[in-house]
Amino acid sequence: MKLRIALIGTGVIAGHHVRLNAEPDAIIFPNDEAEFVAVLDVNEERARAFAEKFEIPRVYTDVDELLAKEKPHIVCVTTPPQSHAELSIKAMEAGAWVLCEKPLCGSLRELDAIRDAEVRTGMHCSSVYQFRFGGASRHIKHIVDEEIAGKPLVGTCHTTWYRDPAYYEVDWRGTWASELGGPTMIHGIHAMDAFLWTMGDWTEVRALCSTLDRDIEVEDISSASVLFSNGAIGSILNSILCPHERTFLRYDFQQGTAWTEDAVYDLNKDKWRFKTLDTMDPEKVQTFKTITDDTVTKQPSQLKAMVADYKAGRPPLVSGPETRRTIEFITALYKSAATGRPVKPGTIVEGDPFYEHVGGTFAQNLSTI
Numbered sequence: 001m002k003l004r005i006a007l008i009g010t011g012v013i014a015g016h017h018v019r020l021n022a023e024p025d026a027i028i029f030p031n032d033e034a035e036f037v038a039v040l041d042v043n044e045e046r047a048r049a050f051a052e053k054f055e056i057p058r059v060y061t062d063v064d065e066l067l068a069k070e071k072p073h074i075v076c077v078t079t080p081p082q083s084h085a086e087l088s089i090k091a092m093e094a095g096a097w098v099l100c101e102k103p104l105c106g107s108l109r110e111l112d113a114i115r116d117a118e119v120r121t122g123m124h125c126s127s128v129y130q131f132r133f134g135g136a137s138r139h140i141k142h143i144v145d146e147e148i149a150g151k152p153l154v155g156t157c158h159t160t161w162y163r164d165p166a167y168y169e170v171d172w173r174g175t176w177a178s179e180l181g182g183p184t185m186i187h188g189i190h191a192m193d194a195f196l197w198t199m200g201d202w203t204e205v206r207a208l209c210s211t212l213d214r215d216i217e218v219e220d221i222s223s224a225s226v227l228f229s230n231g232a233i234g235s236i237l238n239s240i241l242c243p244h245e246r247t248f249l250r251y252d253f254q255q256g257t258a259w260t261e262d263a264v265y266d267l268n269k270d271k272w273r274f275k276t277l278d279t280m281d282p283e284k285v286q287t288f289k290t291i292t293d294d295t296v297t298k299q300p301s302q303l304k305a306m307v308a309d310y311k312a313g314r315p316p317l318v319s320g321p322e323t324r325r326t327i328e329f330i331t332a333l334y335k336s337a338a339t340g341r342p343v344k345p346g347t348i349v350e351g352d353p354f355y356e357h358v359g360g361t362f363a364q365n366l367s368t369i
């Protein structure tokens with residue numbers, strides 16, 4: 001069966017969902033497993049130009065009409081952040097699985113509403129976290145889970161990117177109401193998601209946030225220390241103030257270190273370096289250093305995995321309770337920075353301003369729904 005995919009929001013990132021690197025010829029479903037049948041945007045002209053560029057047959061401006069007429073199996077949501085939760089729930093209620101751009105939602109309240117919709121409809125809603133879907137990411141996760149180089153002890157997750165003031169001239173950026181956060185929620189979310197997934201459950205976070213050099217409401221830098229249930233300690237940095245852009249992930253185990261070099265958006269096989277102690281078992285050294293899967297850390301890798309999951313009738317990797325890991329961590333990071341206190345998982349509940357909006361008191365009591 002060829003799955004029908006519809007896409008909502010035909011802006012900058014949308015092309016990266018329908019073609020590898022948004023290149024019109026780089027088809028991601030050459031074997032007819034799935035096809036994009038329709039696109040929608042509130043700006044009809046933009047939607048038409050997009051459909052023409054990527055040879056997608058039908059264009060809509062009304063979501064209910066698209067869902068009713070196309071009955072898509074999967075809907076990709078690529079609109080600005082504040083619209084994600086509502087569109088994702090609507091699509092699930094119409095019988096579709098959802099692959100929604102990050103950040104999936106703006107609060108734990110919305111996350112709970114998405115989870116309720118998953119349970120009610122039997123559909124799945126997955127957040128785009130393309131860094132998890134690279135072959136190298138799976139390799140590192142395997143190393144941690146199987147303790148190939150011993151226990152993980154120290155983790156580093158630094159997203160030091162650069163966004164100039166002009167970047168924030170786009171109307172939905174830079175505010176708690178519409179972008180929902182700064183580099184913690186929008187840029188560092190990729191590496192943090194991969195890092196948290198790899199290291200396993202976190203048990204405490206202590207953080208700092210500031211707005212140092214951009215004229216925006218949200219933070220332009222955050223840093224945090226995180227404790228994991230396996231005992232490891234991690235260092236996190238999220239910033240858009242760094243002209244020398246890098247995404248730096250590093251895992252130190254009892255017997256070896258794995259780290260990225262010269263990576264920014266792609267954390268593929270060629271970006272990883274390894275160092276081991278001379279005393280480590282040679283067979284394990286070989287396993288530790290050998291990445292066999294060269295799947296790239298891009299949206300099509302996640303969408304292809306979702307199509308395969310749909311056909312196999314199994315939930316996608318990032319859906320259900322698994323979507324909570326990163327959003328809850330980010331909420332806790334903001335709360336720790338706002339209160340100056342450590343925050344543990346499971347402690348942000350109804351009645352807490354940080355339950356209503358990921359930015360809590362930073363967001364001046366805005367509610368996302």
Ligand SMILES: NC(=O)c1ccc[n+]([C@@H]2O[C@H](COP(=O)([O-])OP(=O)(O)OC[C@H]3O[C@@H](n4cnc5c(N)ncnc54)[C@H](O)[C@@H]3O)[C@@H](O)[C@H]2O)c1
Pocket residue numbers: 008009010011012013014040041042043046078079080081083101102103128130186
């Ligand atoms: N995963 C990644 O690497 C990555 C990279 C960049 C952006 N993003 C995310 O992708 C999302 C979109 O970012 P962008 O840069 O493409 O934004 P954009 O402003 O370029 O495009 C958004 C599009 O959505 C349309 N739109 C807005 N509200 C809508 C609605 N309610 N219904 C239908 N269409 C609507 C707009 O008209 C616009 O065409 C954001 O959440 C952003 O954080 C992800």
